[in-house]
Amino acid sequence: MLLEDCVSTILSNTSPLDACRSLSVSSSFRSAANSDIVWERLLPFDYEDIVSRSVTPLKFSSKKEIFVCLCDPILTDGGNKLEKETIDLTLQRDVAQSQVQDLLRLVGDEDSMVGLNNYPHLRVQKSPDSGNATSKASPSSYPHFLDVGVRAFDRSLSSRQNGALHHNCFDG
């Protein structure tokens, strides 16, 4: 039979899944699979650096427990990394929102009236088969929804665009 060290070296060449599976092969396999030889190799090469940068100190007594700790997300570098990512994400969101607003303004310029008048009508025509509840609900809910949309358009237009366009929207 192979020595425990040899079994550990073999298991270190497999994957974490295989190492965990071999825990239930036999008691000698269990101690071989729990050894630091195996998990040292399965951990990322800079795991010591990661552990030392963690905000909350990790509790572990073996390399295997470090692996388990690192399976969950941890905050590193005093949490600054996450803050920076949050700022990046917020910036991206703002850019996306302003692009959507530009797009809405463009649509409002060209054929806002046509779209607003036709949309609820189309919706009702499409859905008679799907039952009474939806066809009754849609006329009541859609004009309301569109009202909000029109008001939002007007406000943004009135603050930024000239009076002529503003009146045009209101008259429609």
Next chain:
Amino acid sequence: MSSSLEKNMLILRSSDGEEFIVPEVVAVMSKAIKNMVEDECASNTIPVPNVDANILAMVIEFCKKHDESEAEAASDLKTFDSEFVNRGQEALYDLITAANFRDVKELLDALCQNVAEMIKGKSVHHIRIQFLGYQLFEILTSNFIWNIWCDRDFD
């Protein structure tokens, strides 16, 4: 002749008494032998207990090839390694034990990598049969022990 033998060659004696004349550079690929040579506690003949002639010959073949082809292309060495480790279970385990005991790192790495490929993604049952099959056979020949075996931890 004996002086040249002393300088560059070593004699390794296997557990069953067979002797192999090996260049020193090849023999010291085993860290255990290297330590013995450096400490000058070894005479010409170095006993290699626990390793029989058959296995020792294989280990020497491997070390010779690695010593010769140090400058050669790594791909050639890889092909040799994969062919070398392609052996039956029993020889494989004996080789691993020998490589571990004599501390031949290259050989141990190649062998362990090979066995690892065998158990990757395999079920517990499969690994049991592969690693403990020989032992189980011995136990199963006795019906009396069979009953005990059913409850015991596979060890």
